[in-house]
Amino acid sequence: MFRGANAISLDAKGRLTMPSRYRDELLERCAGQLIVTIDAIDTCLCVYPLPEWEIIESKLRELPSLREETRRLQRLLIGNAVDLELDGNGRFLVPPRLRDYARLDKRAVLVGQLNKFQLWDEGAWNGLCESDLKAIKEPGGLPEELRDLIL
Secondary structure, eight states, rough: EEEEEEEEOOOOOOOOEOOHHHHHHHHHHHTEEEEEOSSSSSSSSEEHHHHHHHHHHHHHSSTTTOHHHHHHHHHHHHTTTTTEEOOOEEEOOHHHHHHTTTTHHHSSEEEEEEESSEEEEEEHHHHHHHHHHHHHHHHSSSSSGGGGOOO
């Protein structure tokens, strides 16, 4: 399980170092093999351990292929997916096209999302967190079914 937000830096070549707290689990679960693709809703990237990505591909494969919505989602997610592998120093290279999509520069945030990570530009992530906190505090900002949740 991946959780937490980790401030990271991209080097001049577009490489980032996977935080050490995740490296052993990634090496054990997928031998460091990752898939990175765009997030179809937010301006960030999704980084999946290979076995988790294969589940997504299987689900996408089962969708009706004659529906335009299905083809659109497949084009976006699968068409932008890139195979990556952690190197001996725990780094991976984010391709320029994907860095451009997520507006990644030097400072980024890797956010654990249980089975995957999201990779955000640091400023965009901070702005989203502020916006989300404000929205949750507004009347109706939290769905009724979540009001009884014990945190």
